[in-house]
Amino acid sequence: MKLPLKVGIIGYGKIGKIRNECVKNHPLLELIGVCDLDPRTCEDSGVSYYSDYRELLSASPDIVFVCTYNCYIPEISIQAISRGIHVFTEKPPGRVLEDVKNIKDAAIRNPNVKIKFGFNHRYHEGINEAKAIVERGRFGKVMWMRGVYGKAGGAGYDNDWRNNKNLSGGGILIDQGIHMLDLFRYFCGEFDEIKSFVGRSYWMVDVEDNVFALLRNSMTAQTAMIHSSATQWQHKFLLEIYMEKGYLEINGILSTTRTYGRETLKIAQCIYDENGYPMPNPQEVMTYYDYDNSWSAEIDDFVECILKDKPVSQGNIEDAIKTMELVQRIYEGDDQWKRRNCLGKG
Amino acid sequence: MKRVVFLDDLKESDIRPEIVYAEYKHLLSEDIQNHFTDPSLLIDIHCPGCSNRNTKFAFKKMEFNFCSCSKCGSLFVSPRPTSDALRSFYKDSRAGLFFRSTFLRNKLEARSKKVFSYRIQWIMGLIEEYLPDAEIFLDYATKYPNLLQEVNNLGFFKSIISVLPECFEEEHLLPENTKIIHDNETVENKIDIFTAFEVAERVFDPVKLFNGAYHACKKNGLFLITTTTSSGFEYQVLKGYSPNLIPLDRLNLLSLEALTSQIEKAGFEMIEVSTPGRLDVEIVKRTYEKNPDIPLDSFWKYLFSYRDENVLNSLQKYLQEFQLSSHVRIAAIKR
Numbered sequence: 001m002k003l004p005l006k007v008g009i010i011g012y013g014k015i016g017k018i019r020n021e022c023v024k025n026h027p028l029l030e031l032i033g034v035c036d037l038d039p040r041t042c043e044d045s046g047v048s049y050y051s052d053y054r055e056l057l058s059a060s061p062d063i064v065f066v067c068t069y070n071c072y073i074p075e076i077s078i079q080a081i082s083r084g085i086h087v088f089t090e091k092p093p094g095r096v097l098e099d100v101k102n103i104k105d106a107a108i109r110n111p112n113v114k115i116k117f118g119f120n121h122r123y124h125e126g127i128n129e130a131k132a133i134v135e136r137g138r139f140g141k142v143m144w145m146r147g148v149y150g151k152a153g154g155a156g157y158d159n160d161w162r163n164n165k166n167l168s169g170g171g172i173l174i175d176q177g178i179h180m181l182d183l184f185r186y187f188c189g190e191f192d193e194i195k196s197f198v199g200r201s202y203w204m205v206d207v208e209d210n211v212f213a214l215l216r217n218s219m220t221a222q223t224a225m226i227h228s229s230a231t232q233w234q235h236k237f238l239l240e241i242y243m244e245k246g247y248l249e250i251n252g253i254l255s256t257t258r259t260y261g262r263e264t265l266k267i268a269q270c271i272y273d274e275n276g277y278p279m280p281n282p283q284e285v286m287t288y289y290d291y292d293n294s295w296s297a298e299i300d301d302f303v304e305c306i307l308k309d310k311p312v313s314q315g316n317i318e319d320a321i322k323t324m325e326l327v328q329r330i331y332e333g334d335d336q337w338k339r340r341n342c343l344g345k346g
Numbered sequence: 347m348k349r350v351v352f353l354d355d356l357k358e359s360d361i362r363p364e365i366v367y368a369e370y371k372h373l374l375s376e377d378i379q380n381h382f383t384d385p386s387l388l389i390d391i392h393c394p395g396c397s398n399r400n401t402k403f404a405f406k407k408m409e410f411n412f413c414s415c416s417k418c419g420s421l422f423v424s425p426r427p428t429s430d431a432l433r434s435f436y437k438d439s440r441a442g443l444f445f446r447s448t449f450l451r452n453k454l455e456a457r458s459k460k461v462f463s464y465r466i467q468w469i470m471g472l473i474e475e476y477l478p479d480a481e482i483f484l485d486y487a488t489k490y491p492n493l494l495q496e497v498n499n500l501g502f503f504k505s506i507i508s509v510l511p512e513c514f515e516e517e518h519l520l521p522e523n524t525k526i527i528h529d530n531e532t533v534e535n536k537i538d539i540f541t542a543f544e545v546a547e548r549v550f551d552p553v554k555l556f557n558g559a560y561h562a563c564k565k566n567g568l569f570l571i572t573t574t575t576s577s578g579f580e581y582q583v584l585k586g587y588s589p590n591l592i593p594l595d596r597l598n599l600l601s602l603e604a605l606t607s608q609i610e611k612a613g614f615e616m617i618e619v620s621t622p623g624r625l626d627v628e629i630v631k632r633t634y635e636k637n638p639d640i641p642l643d644s645f646w647k648y649l650f651s652y653r654d655e656n657v658l659n660s661l662q663k664y665l666q667e668f669q670l671s672s673h674v675r676i677a678a679i680k681r
Binding site for chain 1: 347348349350351352353354463464467470471474475478618622667
């Protein structure tokens with residue numbers, strides 16, 4: 001494969017620009033064009049502008065980053081895959097599960113194409129360190145996890161495209177909570193039982209602004225609880241992972257806005273009394289992380305998969321499908337919400 | 347890059363039993379007077395943190411001059427005994443013998459519980475994240491055989507090497523499979539984990555230690571170091587009044603900046619720079635209480651006189667969080 005790899009970015013809003021920074025800083029990537037409905041946003045890109053994504057695909061990039069509204073992701077991804085172009089698409093991987101399945105079908109027809117989805121939280125340093133501890137079994141098996149991911153909405157939140165169901169497919173869960181669901185799977189595997197409450201508490205939008213859900217693996221009894229919120233006035237990311245012999249807490253996550261606090265990982269090993277019973281409040285060690293390398297680490301990983309023809313192991317099509325399945329089942333798990341929003345087969 | 351904070355209640359008496367420590371310092375003071383009367387045994391040095399020649403006298407303790415570096419802020423003893431003279435002092439002096447036998451032994455129990463467990467967790471965490479196939483562990487200037495025993499019990503390492511540049515009466519307490527060497531200069535590109543706990547402050551040339559560690563580590567090998575820094579609260583506030591700032595044990599107090607810079611210059615990439623010390627505030631407070639005439643700023647006097655434990659604990663946690671405690675731990679990787 002000829003280097004540097006040629007890159008096109010489709011959707012040149014906030015996330016598209018972040019991706020461009022990663023491309024600029026990667027020695028093996030070269031941006032050749034950007035596409036957006038608004039030409040003004042592309043003026044500073046320094047490369048060819050395309051108003052139609054098909055024209056950008058015709059310029060034969062090796063990779064495209066799909067950073068559009070959720071509703072356009074499937075069509076663009078499938079078109080790119082069909083032309084043999086490697087695809088990196090942002091999360092969520094569409095509006096509904098069916099979208100991702102269609103992308104998968106295209107991927108099956110084009111097995112040489114690499115496809116990766118932007119579950120960048122897996123690449124945060126705190127998550128990496130926690131994963132290493134869980135993987136090596138230092139504290140035994142994961143028993144349960146509790147995740148809170150919430151934001152205050154923000155200026156113009158009620159008019160944001162993310163809350164237009166036709167464009168986004170859902171509200172805070174599919175936009176932000178999906179990261180937490182992906183992390184639940186990353187640490188604990190799959191869940192087959194789901195109970196959920198999906199609601200609109202504050203924002204006058206046609207999607208949910210709060211979701212509470214319980215997920216359980218009926219074979220292992222491992223359970224996870226998520227609260228995804230757009231009324232978390234104090235921005236919050238908290239993931240607690242409790243194992244048989246200790247626990248981990250990732251509090252705060254380094255983001256572009258820096259509003260979720262400093263990223264910390266608390267590690268504690270259980271202490272036991274003379275009869276072998278766990279005692280409360282073991283000593284804790286708190287680790288602070290200063291830099292968010294997740295965006296670039298994610299791209300490095302993808303480029304390596306392409307150049308070495310390795311399967312995509314993180315954020316691959318199966319991850320996208322399984323995580324979207326959880327999203328869909330959480331939406332459908334609340335009968336009231338389901339009836340009101342005409343979800344599911346009925 | 348990351349840094350850690352320990353959320354527990356370690357006290358100075360846990361790791362430095364007061365009476366034993368006082369006895370050690372008494373012996374040290376006497377031994378220094380007996381050993382270093384001949385000025386030819388002492389040599390002037392440049393700053394060990396940045397090689398700067400522009401250093402100035404800071405204070406005198408037990409007949410030795412502490413100097414401070416105008417460039418990097420390190421604090422160090424100069425003139426100081428030559429490397430050979432130091433080695434001979436550590437080996438033959440009464441203080442050296444007392445340190446190795448009585449003092450360390452008294453520290454062991456509390457250390458095992460409160461300090462070693464953190465070190466073991468630290469080593470385990472780094473192995474899990476960076477070196478799941480680690481096989482060869484080297485500890486430089488081993489002082490705590492129990493720690494090596496616990497390292498051995500982890501079951502990760504095929505080989506444990508203990509570098510003992512000085513005499514060590516407790517060799518028999520090291521794990522059976524420990525290979526003892528007296529110099530790591532011949533060890534090249536072999537080591538997965540190279541540890542130097544509380545060593546950099548008492549070797550003649552800390553930069554030589556860092557370079558040696560880099561030389562000894564294999565690719566992706568890890569260098570773990572704990573030491574004392576002049577940037578920390580205890581030394582910044584108390585300066586020469588710090589009860590722990592004693593010559594020969596504290597020859598080099600590199601500033602945090604000098605320390606990280608020299609380890610990077612040796613070739614390592616930093617993974618973690620933490621100051622997880624938990625004793626600065628307690629030490630400063632106790633020193634002030636014992637000697638209210640020491641020249642402390644009025645803010646500290648007020649704090650220690652009128653504010654309770656919660657405030658002081660929060661201050662100590664703050665010092666840890668923002669790399670301002672005097673105890674440093676660093677993990678670095680050889681890429």
